[in-house]
Amino acid sequence: MTAIGMHVLLIHLSGTPLYAAEIANSLLKLGNEVDALVAERNVDENYFNEDISISTVGISSNKETLLRSLSPLTYYRLLKEIKTIDPDVIHITQGFFWLNPVLPFLTSYSLVFTDHEPEETNDVTFYDRTQLYTWSKHHMRSVADSIIVHGEYLKSVLMSKKVPEDKLKALDHGTYRxxxxxxxxxxxxxxxxxxxxxxxxxxxxxxxxxxxxxxxxxxxxxxxxxxxxxxxxxxxxxxxxxxxxxxxxxxxxxxxxxxxxxxxxxxxxxxxxxxxxxxxxxxxxxxxxxxxxxxxxxxxxxxxxxxxxxxxxxxxxxxxxxxxxxxxxxxxxxxxxxxxxxxxxxxxxELSWDIICEELVEHYNSLLRG
CATH class of the missing domain: 3.40.50.2000 (Glycogen Phosphorylase B;)
Known part of the structure; x- marks a missing residue:
């Protein structure tokens, strides 16, 4: 039987947080406490169950985001927000370069990162095509305790990039309800x-x-x-x-x-x-x-x-x-x-998020035990 009752923080700072919401809603259903930290410009509370605590990060217009990225206060506030939530597990379901400077201060938490695009060949936005984006992803891979990928093919891609196999966890991708x-x-x-x-x-x-x-x-x-x-x-x-x-x-x-x-x-x-x-x-x-x-x-x-x-x-x-x-x-x-x-x-x-998240919770627990 799946162990339940942990506190999980899902961080989704780029794009629509629907993926994070599907996971969050199923984790909550399994009896876990769930917080979500999402970008200000993408938040839609309708995605999330009302019992999930939602915090926002000041990623708004491109110009405003760029200006805020130059201020040390941005990273201090982000770190303070995460420390205040104080979860057992931090799961970055979609990263952003604002996270990278604070990651060294989060080593006391079990850190999980979903890598949606390991090949990095099909990125279509301006940010996705920058060296900053590439560096940000590589850094997250290096500091994460575990990397989630959706499928054995993507797992093999990361292994070809010298990511250790024991750091990778392949899970199915659930349907969007x-x-x-x-x-x-x-x-x-x-x-x-x-x-x-x-x-x-x-x-x-x-x-x-x-x-x-x-x-x-x-x-x-x-x-x-x-x-x-x-x-x-x-x-x-x-x-x-x-x-x-x-x-x-x-x-x-x-x-x-x-x-x-x-x-x-x-x-x-x-x-x-x-x-x-x-x-x-x-x-x-x-x-x-x-x-x-x-x-x-x-x-x-x-x-x-x-x-x-x-x-x-x-x-x-x-x-x-x-x-x-x-x-x-x-x-x-x-x-x-x-x-x-x-x-x-x-x-x-196979593709119900409730089923997938039972396996995900087991994986979280294995990291906590480790």
Whole structure:
């Protein structure tokens, strides 16, 4: 039986803290005391259970953040906040360079760091591409007592970077339950077979390859529709022919939380045609909605897809294979329903945060005992 009752501080200082919130909510459910320390500009208390204490760090606009980073008071206040919370375990679920100067003063705590992108090849923001970001991550890896990665592939990447194997813990990445609260009662259009690409637009996402597959999909399945949704210049990756199709809907903007669920609920298949990558939160949202996926054989994606059962794994940069697998899902209802059942089994037995966090708590306890 999992030991419970510890005090955990989750620190998430970059990006939406939904990942931290899913872990926090499950840790609380398991009987632990949980605090969260998140960036001021990204905090949304709706992510977290009301019994979780939330503190904010003054990371706001880029200009304000840069100015504050020059002040020693910033680091003093951050350290003081952590010391006041005084947890048993500190789990950095998403770091930021403000943390690095205070890490040497936190050696009395068990320190855990989730490394989401060990390869460091697919970072898309300005900060992600700086040497400061690279140094910050390497420093966190060196001082952490344990590094969490989501999958054996990512574990092997860090081992190739000379990170000791006994410092690494591979866990499944749970599904994002949060979006369910925004589900509308709008029924799915049964006359459409919708293919969804969702997420931030970047070169490595393979949207151009997906675009090459779309004409063949439409030719073989006239009921097919395509939704491409995410912030970025989507149209530069697609031909004029594809952009002009009535069956292709493009939303080149950030999709707010209250609209995410509707997109996934309307989808018959979610496509991740990535040319490279480590993992994807998009895949776990698709699974939360029990929607089959077609992914490419890159990074840790194949570990999450039971090929032929919960979706398909195809070679990267292969538009023919991509089109064929998408058609295999949407044209055969019985096959799709069978996949949906398999996804449900997988989520219930492997990808529930409650199950994953039982193992995580055991890991925390092993660090405390050590």
């Amino acid at each position: 949060y979006y369910r609260q925004f589900d509308s009662r709008q029924d799915k259009d049964k006359n459409e077979l919708n293919i969804l690409f969702f997420g931030l637009i970047a070169d490595y996402k393979g949207i151009d390859v997906f675009g090459e597959a779309i004409p063949a999909i439409m030719e073989n399945c006239p009921r097919a529709t395509v939704t491409i949704a995410g912030g970025g210049d989507i149209e530069k990756y697609l031909s004029d022919e594809v952009v002009s199709l009535d069956s292709v809907r493009i939303y080149d903007e950030f999709i707010p939380d209250n609209q995410v669920g509707q997109l996934f609920r309307q989808a018959d298949v979610v496509v991740l045609p990535y040319k490279s990558g480590s993992q994807s939160g998009v895949l776990t949202i698709a699974y939360e909605y029990r929607t089959p996926v077609v992914v490419t054989d890159v990074g840790g994606l194949p570990e999450v897809v039971d090929n032929g059962e919960t979706g398909y794994v195809v070679p990267p940069n292969d538009s023919d294979a991509l089109a064929s697998s998408i058609l295999d899902v949407i044209k055969y209802p019985e096959k799709k329903q069978q996949m949906e059942r398999k996804i449900n089994e997988k989520v219930e037995s």
